[in-house]
Amino acid sequence: MKNYLLKATAFFAFALAATSCSNDATVSDMDMNSSASALSEEQVAEDMNRAYYWQTYIGEEVNGEYIITADADLLKADLEAVLANEGRPTTLQDIFITGMIADNDPTDKGYFLIGSDKNGQTISLQLEKADTKFILYSDNGFVKTVSCDGCVSGCNLSYLLINGKRVAYCQENGCSEYDCSKSESSF
Secondary structure, three states: OHHHHHHHHHHHHHHHHHHOOOOOOOHHHHOOOHHHHHHHHHHHHHHHHHHHHHHOOOEEEEOOEEEEOOOHHHHHHHHHHHHHHOOOOOOOOEEEEEEEEEOOEEEEEEEEEEEEOOOOEEEEEEEEEEOOEEEEOOEOOEOEEEEEEOOOOOOEEEEEEEOOEEEEEEEOOOOOOOOOEEEEEEO
16 A cells, blocks of 8 residues: 555646746746646646556456556556657557566466567566555556667667566567667656
């Protein structure tokens, strides 16, 4: 519950900062018509809805398959926004949950939500599995994305288990050294 409250508080603080007004507002800025005001209220409601779907179950395992139960279009839109903020704008073609084995420990299995543009760019978020449900993984209240950008046939997300933590990296898988790059962002 504490973890949920930390995540929710962090997201609401981010949403409030992102939607707050500047102190440099002019009189004409303050004379917004009611439709602009309604739009702001709709944006606040949308931000609160986003906080809800990232803080609840994102997916579940059904008969050995990982299924996204949250709104996949909303998840894609948020991941595309992260990529755009990194200077890597793209349209994600696919989003899915996958389980992976650590490259350095065959006994550890991690779960990730991955978005792919099927053109060499992917973005991922680490998930936690609670029974059969998947939730967003948070490390002391912090969530981060890992993006891999490179050749289409390689530059895939992998991870290592280091001191009990899963550390994601971009495995080149046949890409040349300069074709694969990794970036991380707070989420």
